[in-house]
Amino acid sequence: MFRQLADSGSPSFLVYIDGSETVARPGDTVAAVLLRTAPGIARHTPVGETPRAPYCMMGVCFDCLATVDGETSVQTCLVEARPGMRIQRQKGKVRITP
Numbered sequence: 001m002f003r004q005l006a007d008s009g010s011p012s013f014l015v016y017i018d019g020s021e022t023v024a025r026p027g028d029t030v031a032a033v034l035l036r037t038a039p040g041i042a043r044h045t046p047v048g049e050t051p052r053a054p055y056c057m058m059g060v061c062f063d064c065l066a067t068v069d070g071e072t073s074v075q076t077c078l079v080e081a082r083p084g085m086r087i088q089r090q091k092g093k094v095r096i097t098p
């Protein structure tokens with residue numbers, strides 16, 4: 001459903017979403033990478049396990065929460081992707097990383 005509009009020509013790099021290699025480019029937020037990567041969701045809700053996808057892309061809706069490099073409930077729309085980042089879609093209840 002989502003794809004990058006234009007290739008900036010910048011060298012791409014790999015991040016890992018749920019253990020799978022995924023291509024990201026400089027300037028991508030983690031949420032943008034999640035949206036481009038099937039099934040395009042960031043988490044499942046804790047109670048009903050409903051899939052949620054990044055929505056506002058500006059830190060308001062909290063639908064983009066995911067685990068990034070071991071830190072849980074990160075607002076991925078506010079975090080720029082970096083090479084080698086390990087991202088996990090959250091499923092159900094998670095412990096908050098202190």
Ligand code: FES
Binds near residue numbers: 062
């Ligand atoms: S997409 Fe809404 S807070 Fe990140």
